[in-house]
Amino acid sequence: MNTTTMLLGSVLLTGALCGQQTDATAPEREARSDAATGIAWFGTWDRGLAEAKRTGRPILLISAAPHCSRVPGMW
Amino acid sequence: MTYENAAEGALLKDLYSGRNDNLENTVFAMLGPDGKKRLTMTGRSPNSVYGSGSESAATMARAMKRHARRYGKSSDTKSTLTRSTEQSPAVPTVANLRLALNVASCENRPLVIVFHQEARSRRQLETNLGEVVWKKLLVGRSEYVVVDEPKALATIAQLRNDPKPGIYVVRPSTFGDRGRLIASIATDHKGTELAKELDAAFSKYRPREKIRGTHVATGQEIGVKWETQTPITDSRSSRKSRQGRTRRRR
Numbered sequence: 589m590n591t592t593t594m595l596l597g598s599v600l601l602t603g604a605l606c607g608q609q610t611d612a613t614a615p616e617r618e619a620r621s622d623a624a625t626g627i628a629w630f631g632t633w634d635r636g637l638a639e640a641k642r643t644g645r646p647i648l649l650i651s652a653a654p655h656c657s658r659v660p661g662m663w
Numbered sequence: 664m665t666y667e668n669a670a671e672g673a674l675l676k677d678l679y680s681g682r683n684d685n686l687e688n689t690v691f692a693m694l695g696p697d698g699k700k701r702l703t704m705t706g707r708s709p710n711s712v713y714g715s716g717s718e719s720a721a722t723m724a725r726a727m728k729r730h731a732r733r734y735g736k737s738s739d740t741k742s743t744l745t746r747s748t749e750q751s752p753a754v755p756t757v758a759n760l761r762l763a764l765n766v767a768s769c770e771n772r773p774l775v776i777v778f779h780q781e782a783r784s785r786r787q788l789e790t791n792l793g794e795v796v797w798k799k800l801l802v803g804r805s806e807y808v809v810v811d812e813p814k815a816l817a818t819i820a821q822l823r824n825d826p827k828p829g830i831y832v833v834r835p836s837t838f839g840d841r842g843r844l845i846a847s848i849a850t851d852h853k854g855t856e857l858a859k860e861l862d863a864a865f866s867k868y869r870p871r872e873k874i875r876g877t878h879v880a881t882g883q884e885i886g887v888k889w890e891t892q893t894p895i896t897d898s899r900s901s902r903k904s905r906q907g908r909t910r911r912r913r
Contacts, residue, residue, distance in 0.1 A: 628797065631664070631757040631766065631806070633671050633698075639752050640696040646730045647698060650709075651675050651690040653665040654765045654839070655889035659882030661768040661838040662875060 665689065666891035667762060679705040685896035693730060702730050754793045756807045760815050763808035765889065768839025770806060771870040775861070777809045778816065779828040784850070785811060788830060791853035800858055804865045805832070818842060830857075832864035837871060837878070838887045 627648070630636035640647045656662040665675060665688055676686040678701075691709050693702040703726060706712045713719040713726070757763035760776065767774035777792060779785040789809060795801060816822040819833055821844040828850050833842035846864035848857065882888075 626802070628752055628755070629803075630753075630755045632668075633674060635753050635755065637698045640694075640698060642752075644696050644734060646696060646702060646734050647692075647694040648727065649678070649690065649692045649694060651665045651671070653688045653891070653895070654667075654762065654769050655891075656875065656879050657883070658888050658895075659838070659879045660765045660840065660887065660889040661836075661882070662873060662878050663769045 664757075664762065664766070666893045666895055668758065669893050672893050679707065681707065681897070683898055685898070687897040688895075688899075693726070696734065702726075751793050751797050754789055754796055754807050754809075756789075756809055758808075760808050760810055760818070763806055764818065764833075764835045764842055765839035767806040767833075767842075768835040768837065771873065773805045773845060773865055773868040774833045774835055774842060775805050775807045776816070776819070776822075776831040776833055777807070778811075778813075778822075778826060778831060779850070780811055780813070781828075782811070784828065785809060788828075788850060791857060792830065794854065795858040795861065798858060800862055801865070805861075819844065830861075832861065832868075834868060837873070838882055840887065 628639065630639060633649075636647060636649070639645075652663055654660060654663060664671070665686065666672065672686055675690045678692045679687070679690045681687040687707055689707050690705065691707065691712060692705040694700060695702060704712050709723050710719060713723040754777075757766050763774055763776075775792070775796075777785065777788045779788055792807070796807065810816060813826050816826050818840065819826075819831070819842045822831065827847075830848040830850070830852075831844060832846040832848070834845050835842050845867050846860065848860045848864075852860060
């Protein structure tokens with residue numbers, strides 16, 4: 589097995605996946621963050637959880653170690 | 664990140680621990696917005712939950728859509744989402760510069776450093792950044808970190824001496840232990856101007872070709888070693904690390 593791993597993150601399944609509809613106009617939607625219509629990755633649990641609570645969206649969590657056989661620069 | 668924060672480590676171990684009841688290098692989970700409710704089995708990776716066959720990715724995608732729809736239908740969630748779209752998410756920062764350089768190197772991406780010694784100004788810079796980093800133009804193209812002490816920038820060649828407050832875009836070294844400046848952005852730039860400058864800086868970044876075996880062998884040969892914040896408890900990882908040391912002694 590590979591000792592490398594991937595980065596931890598919490599990922600939020602966001603608007604596009606949720607199929608959310610809001611009453612915004614097209615220009616308003618355009619101006620909004622693209623994070624509202626995709627998956628938003630966070631590098632710490634605290635920020636990912638805060639965003640999940642703020643938006644009510646579920647969390648996809650993948651944690652990993654930033655080294656391979658203790659050598660950094662490779663998951 | 665696994666082994667980089669004790670509290671996160673405890674949470675990860677609670678979600679999934681391996682055959683020896685230890686925290687392993689990787690953890691996978693899908694959770695409710697409260698961070699507690701488990702929506703699927705947890706495991707070492709998506710493959711351990713959805714299998715590694717040709718259909719596994721599609722199965723996982725279906726599960727993600729199902730969970731997303733489920734939460735999307737909640738009336739409480741809808742009102743939260745409507746509010747949420749009025750405000751950008753926080754900047755997805757890594758905990759500290761040492762870790763951020765390493766992560767940026769692993770990801771083969773530039774690193775954006777927000778630096779200001781004064782807390783209020785630092786928050787303002789981060790707010791300015793938060794308004795643009797999730798735009799399609801920039802999302803997923805770099806890592807981010809916030810720094811408040813000049814001495815913390817000692818690993819960045821051009822920022823060692825008397826660094827000025829600002830937003831810096833940096834190229835991480837092969838092993839993520841140092842960085843070189845790609846671009847610096849003045850503290851009063853924001854909105855479209857800031858987005859364009861970040862886009863231009865990211866476009867200057869050329870990813871390195873890294874071959875796993877060569878990278879690890881070179882790192883071990885020259886003695887580059889990552890020190891984790893908490894002990895590595897994955898037995899498979901420890902075994903492989905010992906094998907690497909044995910090979911070097913031959």
